[in-house]
Amino acid sequence: MSLVLASSSPRRKKLLEDGGFTFEIEKPSYDERHLRLSPAEIYTMQLALQKAMSVKEKRPEDVIVAVDTVVVLGEKILGKPKDRAEAEEMLRAMKGRRHRVISAYAVLGEEKYVDYDQSFVCFEDFTEAQMKAYLDKNTYMDKAGAYGVQEIDEFKITVEGALDTVIGMHVASIEAQLKGMKGADRER
């Protein structure tokens, strides 16, 4: 039995490694276009579960962890931008507005568990030049909400709650589930 992180995100790999876990990586397959929009927490948990299940099918004996992160501005769920124009639109919409970042996770061992964590983020009032400087780094495309809190130094960002929830997964939650779960006792 191995612990498997169902993710192609280098940030998630790093967060779990920094948590001291030994694990393997498998790329999940999922298609969010088949999901109807539901309240953000539920939508995000469904995506995490879909990712985890796609790997669990291939590795039924293993313990699978998968996560999905979205940014929620008001009622709107923001995923990854499709291009720079959409990234600009997302960042402008978030300027000076506190928003939520949800990281939902699924842990599938012998027992199964799905839940989410959330943190709140606020950007200070940035200028167009500051936004351009950030986007010119070209790191925004694979990030929910078109930003990586860990790589913005062009303007100030306040985070309420755990930072790793914003970056891609709250390791303490995963750890708590792995500890208490039948069939998920893991090496560390």
Ligand SMILES: Cc1cn([C@H]2C[C@H](O)[C@@H](COP(=O)(O)OP(=O)(O)OP(=O)(O)O)O2)c(=O)[nH]c1=O
């Ligand atoms: C808001 C925010 C998101 N992100 C990242 C975390 C996620 O990798 C990404 C959201 O996309 P996801 O669809 O959650 O994950 P992913 O496609 O990168 O990886 P996986 O293979 O696990 O499905 O945005 C940051 O790195 N920093 C941030 O501040």
